[in-house]
Amino acid sequence: MLTHAAEDYLKSIYKLQEKGGKVSTGILAEYLEVKPASATGMIKKLKTMKLVRYERYRGVTLTATGRAIALEIIRHHRLLELYLFKALGVPWDGVHEEAEKLEHVISEDVEARMDEFLGYPTADPHGAPIPDKNGVVVKTASIPMTDLQDGQSCVVAEVSDNDSALLRHLGSFNLYPGTAFRVIEVAPFEGPFTIDIAGQQVVIGREVAKHVFVDQVQDPDNV
Amino acid sequence: MLTHAAEDYLKSIYKLQEKGGKVSTGILAEYLEVKPASATGMIKKLKTMKLVRYERYRGVTLTATGRAIALEIIRHHRLLELYLFKALGVPWDGVHEEAEKLEHVISEDVEARMDEFLGYPTADPHGAPIPDKNGVVVKTASIPMTDLQDGQSCVVAEVSDNDSALLRHLGSFNLYPGTAFRVIEVAPFEGPFTIDIAGQQVVIGREVAKHVFVDQVQDPDNV
């Protein structure tokens, strides 16, 4: 069995690999809130375990085995988030922190029981996809809200889950995955978004909008 | 916050203190499956934190603070066992191992939510009392089954929870907390117990009987 720290590194490498392409020591260290020297040390350990590919100064990549473990931990995390949310009523801005600790500790049996209880779900409370038991993830085609234009309609697909205050803020607007809204106006010069959610007019700052990803984008009906 | 290891030591000292009286380094080390030298090291650390009283060669005792932490962890453990059992259907011989890891990791919020879900329970699936949120435990007056005499009736109050195979064995006889039975015969020379559970006649070895504690003992009706 891997240590919690090693699992966190694999999970982080996976996520960074998805976003950008190459995962440098510095990026990884920053993401994990650790010094670069520490990241180098762990990367070397993971390499001897054949969980990553690594050449010094060249960045790090997951091997098939490393990727499988990363997905397993991510599955734990997201199932836990949804379970805590649905079964125990933990608010959506609290589940991430909780799952961050639990993900390393639950058994395969408990994982399977939560999965069954939840009806084999495919997304967590923030809209992130839950890898299935074989490590298969469905890639979503969502785009950042900041790419939207005046008049377009869409549905929230996913929001960043690691900032509790941001989640509370989004919650105050009812901006959950599944919520539909229409862009009324995008203010020029990197300005805020004015949107219509179920008749309510709401202003969303650009920094916040960066963390909201949307789906099913439709252009305005021509009048 | 304390480390998992420190929490386990406090919990173990508490339990050993309850059973016998004085907790020696050796007893503690054996209980934790660790070498005596390791126990000495941790005991010293706990002493500097004022969680235990300790004079070398004289054994260790919890301070009020140490006891409060021990009870908090035990509360986590037992609430988790019952929650896993009732909410997720984890079998009673599996909950202990699972709770052993989770107890160090759940938040006070999740603890409170499980407590509410379970209706503020007072005993875990093995009959052990769950300390309340203020660290108050109700001492049970149960006695070991090995103290029973021919003809006596009683109700199972508690069983040891740390041996999975033993629990499965007890389960096969329906010997759960709350189950009533009557002693038909105690074989002489440290022999086995023949008992009657709901009309079924069952033979229980002495080694097994040592791990079963009973309540509401009634002498045989005089004919």
Added chain:
DNA sequence: CCTATAATTTAGGCATGCCTAAATTAGTTT
């Protein structure tokens, strides 16, 4: 091509928590 800068790695340290082996102490036996 050579050098400056920024990223990365190496070297050395510290805290935890375990271990083995050797030294010490308590308690019992003669």
Added chain:
DNA sequence: AAACTAATTTAGGCATGCCTAAATTATAGG
């Protein structure tokens, strides 16, 4: 009272995983 035995403590080591500071390497600009 001295000696033995068993428990306990001390000393020294090892693995993790983090840190800081110093050395190295890549890369881009002159």
